[in-house]
Amino acid sequence: MGSGSATVAHRPATARDGVWRQREGPHKVYDYLLSVRAQSGAGHFVLIDPDKWEFTQLAGMAAAASEGGADAILIGSSMLLNPHFDDIVLAIRAATEIPCLLFPGSTIQLSRHADAVLFLSLISGRNANYLIGEQVKAAPLIRHFGIESIATGYMLIDSGRMTSAEYMSNTRPMPRDKHDIAKATALAAQYLGMQWVYLEAGSGAEHAISPEMIAAVAGYVEVPVIAGGGIRTPEQAAKCVAAGAAFVVTGNVFEQAGGGALIRDFAAAIHAGSPPAP
Numbered sequence: 268m269g270s271g272s273a274t275v276a277h278r279p280a281t282a283r284d285g286v287w288r289q290r291e292g293p294h295k296v297y298d299y300l301l302s303v304r305a306q307s308g309a310g311h312f313v314l315i316d317p318d319k320w321e322f323t324q325l326a327g328m329a330a331a332a333s334e335g336g337a338d339a340i341l342i343g344s345s346m347l348l349n350p351h352f353d354d355i356v357l358a359i360r361a362a363t364e365i366p367c368l369l370f371p372g373s374t375i376q377l378s379r380h381a382d383a384v385l386f387l388s389l390i391s392g393r394n395a396n397y398l399i400g401e402q403v404k405a406a407p408l409i410r411h412f413g414i415e416s417i418a419t420g421y422m423l424i425d426s427g428r429m430t431s432a433e434y435m436s437n438t439r440p441m442p443r444d445k446h447d448i449a450k451a452t453a454l455a456a457q458y459l460g461m462q463w464v465y466l467e468a469g470s471g472a473e474h475a476i477s478p479e480m481i482a483a484v485a486g487y488v489e490v491p492v493i494a495g496g497g498i499r500t501p502e503q504a505a506k507c508v509a510a511g512a513a514f515v516v517t518g519n520v521f522e523q524a525g526g527g528a529l530i531r532d533f534a535a536a537i538h539a540g541s542p543p544a545p
Contacts, residue, residue, distance in 0.1 A: 286299065287299035287366060293415060294415060294417075295415065296339075296366045296368065296382050296383040296415050296417070297383070297415065297417050297462060299366065300338065300339060300366070300514070301491070303338045304491065304513050304514070307338075307537075307538040308508060308538060308539070308540060309508040309512060309513055309514060309515060309537050309538065309540055310338040310339065310513065310514040310515075310537070311336065311337045311338050311504075311514070311515055311517070311533060311534045311537040311538070312337065312338065312339050312340070312341050312368075312493070312495075312514055312515070312516045312517075313328075313332040313337040313339075313340050313341070313516075313517060313518060313521070313530065314340075314341040314342075314343070314370065314470075314495070314516050314517065314518030314519075315328055315329065315332075315340055315341070315342050315359060315518065316343065316344045316470065316518060316522075317342065317343075317344055317347060317349050317352070317355045318344045318346060318347060318348050318349065319344075319519075319522045320522070322349075322351075322354070322355070322358065325355060325358045325359050325362070326358050326359070326361065326362035327362070328359075328521070329358075329359040329360075329362040329363040329367075330362045330363060331527050331530055332363060332365070332530055333362075333363040333364045333365050335527065335528075335529075335530030335531040335533075335534055336530070336531055336534030336535065336538070337365060337530060337533075337534055338365060338366075338514075338534075339365050339366045339367070339368055340359060340363060340365060340366070340367045340368065341368050341369075341370040341385070341516060341518075342355070342356060342359060342367060342368070342369055342370060342376075342381065343369060343370030343371050343372055343376055344372055344376065345372045345430075345431035345432050345434075345435045345470070346372065346431070346435060347372065347373070347375060347376055352375065352376060352377075352378055353378050353379075353380060355378075356369075356378040356380045356381050357378075357380050360380055360381070360382070366382040366383060367381050367382050367383075368381065368382060368383045368384065368385055368417070369381045369383070369384040369385065369414075370385050370387075371384065371385070371387065371405070372432075372435065373401055374401055374404045374405045374408065377405060377408050377409065377412065378412070379412035379413070379414065381414055382414070382415065383414060383415035383416070383417055384409060384414055384415070384416055384417070385417055385419045385421075385463075385465070386402065386405070386409070386416040386417060386418045386419060387402075387419050387421040387465070388402060388418075388419070388420060388421060388456075388461070389421050389422075389423070389436055389438060390420045390421060390422060390452055390455065390456055391421070391422040391423045391424070391438065391440060391441050391452060392423065392436060392437075392438025392439065393438065394436055394437050394438045397436050397438065417462050417463060418460060418461040418462050418463070419461060419462065419463045419464070419465050419493075420452070420453065420455075420456025420457075420459070420461040420463070420464045420465065421465045421467060422441060422449065422452060422453065422464065422465065422466050422467060423436070423438065423440035423441065423467050423468075423469065424440055424441050424443050424449070424466055424467065424468055424476055424480065424496075425440040425441065425442055425443045425468075425474075426440070426443070426468035426469050426472030426473050426474045426475070426496060426497055427472070427473030427474045428472070428473045430468070430469025430470060430471065430472060430496070431469065431470060432467065432469050432470070433469060440469075443474065443476075443477060443480060446479065446480055446483035446484075449466070449480060449483065449484050450483055450484055450487040450488075453484045453487065453488045453490075453492070454487060454488055456488075456490070457488045457489060457490050461490065462490060462491075463490055463491050463492075463493055463513075463514075464484065464488060464490055464491070464492050464493070465492075465493040465495065466480065466481065466484060466492060466493065466494050466495070466512075467495055467496050468495070468496030468497045469496045469497070470496060470518065470519050471496075471497070471519045472496040472497030473497065474497055475494075475496060475497035475498045475499075475503055475507075476494045476495075476496065476497075476507070478506045478507065478509070478510035479510070481494050481507055481510035481511050481512050482510040482511050484511075485510065485511025485512065485513075486511060491513030491514065492511060492512055492513055492514075493512065493513065493514045493515075493516060494507045494512040494514075494515055494516070495515065495516030495517070495518075496516070497519075498515060498516075498517050498520070499520050500520075501532045501533050501535070501536035501537075502536065504517065504533050504536050504537050504540065505536040505537065505539065505540040506540075507537075507540070508536075508537055508540025509540050515533075515537050517530075517533055
């Protein structure tokens with residue numbers, strides 16, 4: 268990806284912005300996304316990895332996600348090679364009408380310009396730095412920036428190959444067929460007060476999270492479950508929702524096949540994957 272920065276022209280506010288930006292309280296993004304789930308059955312998050320796109324492509328990708336019916340954009344990378352992260356977030360946020368959430372691999376991936384941050388704890392591993400170390404360093408910055416924090420239990424699940432997240436975190440993923448371990452870990456996250464549980468196969472995973480794993484975890488905890496990694500078709504995404512996923516994350520498939528109509532197909536499949544929650 269290019270390393271240059273650029274001046275970003277902000278788009279004017281739109282009617283769709285008012286749906287969530289005009290909400291009151293410290294949890295307006297989280298509350299808005301829960302309302303999306305209640306109305307549509309599940310939500311679609313598009314992950315934009317800044318290391319996979321040229322800077323000049325970011326605005327177009329963000330606009331395609333918004334226009335294609337995605338409900339939020341996640342911004343993050345396992346590494347981050349580009350030193351202009353603030354400019355990256357500004358470019359994406361200026362081009363879209365939907366919430367932009369940080370999905371940080373480390374404290375260098377924080378920006379005051381985001382709408383919220385997934386405050387991740389890598390609960391599938393035993394590396395203290397990713398359980399609590401990075402979080403201690405990040406917390407004062409998040410408070411200073413005044414951005415909304417969404418506590419998220421992050422669980423790496425074996426996908427058939429080593430992923431960047433596995434390598435960079437120096438942790439082993441959970442076995443994909445050990446549903447009891449995943450259930451207990453997710454429940455611990457709930458009891459620790461985390462708002463979401465994120466089942467992650469990893470970017471470009473050989474195997475996505477199985478519907479059986481999603482169903483086991485979603486049926487065992489009360490917090491919403493996110494599924495991501497290796498989801499290459501709208502049909503796969505719909506199966507995640509039918510199994511109980513509250514939100515489905517896609518990203519790598521758009522890097523390979525482009526956005527636009529494909530994003531629309533994914534959003535439609537995810538929103539139709541199950542009846543709206545009561």
